[in-house]
Amino acid sequence: MELVSGNRLTALGALSAGCRFFAGYPITPSSEIYQTMVAELPRHGGLALAAPDEISAAAACVGASLGGHRAMTATSGPGFCLMIETIQYAVMTETPLVVCLVQRLGPSTGGATQGAQGDVLLAEHCVSGGVTIPVFAPAGAADCYRLVRAAFEWSERLRTPVVLLSDKEVGMTLETVDVAALENGSAPPGRRAVAPGTTRFAPYRRPCSEEPPDFAPVGGPVRVIATGSAHDGEGRLSKSSPEVIEILASLQRKIDAHAADMALAQTELAAGADTLVVSYGVSARAALEACRRVRARGRRVSFLKLETLFPVPVSALGPALEGCSRVVVVEENLTGLYAGVLEPHLGGRPLQRVTGLGGMIPPSRIEPILEEAA
Numbered sequence: 330m331e332l333v334s335g336n337r338l339t340a341l342g343a344l345s346a347g348c349r350f351f352a353g354y355p356i357t358p359s360s361e362i363y364q365t366m367v368a369e370l371p372r373h374g375g376l377a378l379a380a381p382d383e384i385s386a387a388a389a390c391v392g393a394s395l396g397g398h399r400a401m402t403a404t405s406g407p408g409f410c411l412m413i414e415t416i417q418y419a420v421m422t423e424t425p426l427v428v429c430l431v432q433r434l435g436p437s438t439g440g441a442t443q444g445a446q447g448d449v450l451l452a453e454h455c456v457s458g459g460v461t462i463p464v465f466a467p468a469g470a471a472d473c474y475r476l477v478r479a480a481f482e483w484s485e486r487l488r489t490p491v492v493l494l495s496d497k498e499v500g501m502t503l504e505t506v507d508v509a510a511l512e513n514g515s516a517p518p519g520r521r522a523v524a525p526g527t528t529r530f531a532p533y534r535r536p537c538s539e540e541p542p543d544f545a546p547v548g549g550p551v552r553v554i555a556t557g558s559a560h561d562g563e564g565r566l567s568k569s570s571p572e573v574i575e576i577l578a579s580l581q582r583k584i585d586a587h588a589a590d591m592a593l594a595q596t597e598l599a600a601g602a603d604t605l606v607v608s609y610g611v612s613a614r615a616a617l618e619a620c621r622r623v624r625a626r627g628r629r630v631s632f633l634k635l636e637t638l639f640p641v642p643v644s645a646l647g648p649a650l651e652g653c654s655r656v657v658v659v660e661e662n663l664t665g666l667y668a669g670v671l672e673p674h675l676g677g678r679p680l681q682r683v684t685g686l687g688g689m690i691p692p693s694r695i696e697p698i699l700e701e702a703a
Contacts, residue, residue: 347516349375444497482517592642
């Protein structure tokens with residue numbers, strides 16, 4: 330057993346997933362990921378780059394990924410805003426990239442040492458055109474290790490940026506974890522490579538609309554075009570041909586086709602429950618404790634911890650909703666950002682938001698709401 334933070338286990342999980350390039354700029358509360366990668370990556374045959382700013386960090390990661398290396402960066406809200414243009418470029422060029430976004434109180438510079446869950450929609454809706462970026466949300470240190478591996482798996486498999494959306498308390502809190510027991514097998518499978526001996530390569534031509542194209546590294550034996558402009562299968566700039574529109578649509582179709590497989594969640598379902606409590610990140614820990622307390626007093630309440638936020642994990646949500654007549658969503662932001670995302674998927678059930686700003690939500694704030702009749 331070790332006393333370890335979520336940030337450190339994020340870094341160690343990335344290494345176990347085959348990450349061999351990291352570029353970052355220190356920013357609270359994500360700086361320990363930067364520190365750990367700088368210390369550990371060279372021992373694994375990789376390279377950690379101390380970038381002069383977040384824009385350079387993201388661009389360096391995209392360059393390394395285009396060269397065939399698994400790449401990751403880490404930041405918080407202000408830095409993520411600077412990375413958005415490069416993240417959009419990675420979406421358009423179908424370049425794998427893992428971004429660890431450790432949330433703090435915002436907007437703008439906000440409160441560097443105050444936690445929050447206010448970046449959930451920023452992370453998801455930073456891309457013009459509505460293309461889904463997969464987002465995973467750990468609730469504790471061990472989750473960070475497991476979910477950053479999932480982030481690399483789906484980033485590589487679908488050739489897309491993926492966000493690991495942590496928060497200050499998850500990232501910086503020290504917890505006792507059996508690190509030796511964490512999954513430490515082989516790295517998740519990588520991109521589907523272009524067939525050996527290929528002489529003419531169409532970098533954006535795919536086997537079907539639900540899968541990404543084959544990958545060839547920039548600087549390798551075949552010519553590769555990586556353009557952020559609208560393009561055809563050959564990578565030639567074009568605006569509105571049927572092929573270009575199909576390629577743009579496929580950026581979303583490949584995510585939709587694998588949404589059910591990406592839907593990660595943990596449940597504690599109570600037989601006959603009329604209320605379902607849904608939460609994520611650090612707030613899920615308080616929500617689970619509140620559920621257990623009211624169940625001990627005879628109240629039948631079910632709990633769903635979402636580890637995948639996007640694509641919306643409807644395959645996990647549906648079974649948890651069965652028999653429930655209302656839903657309570659717990660999250661640490663001003664208006665209940667993710668509750669608004671879930672509402673269209675609740676089948677008309679009443680939705681109650683438990684929100685907070687500038688501090689964690691304690692179980693005692695949640696319990697009275699759960700004690701109410703549905």
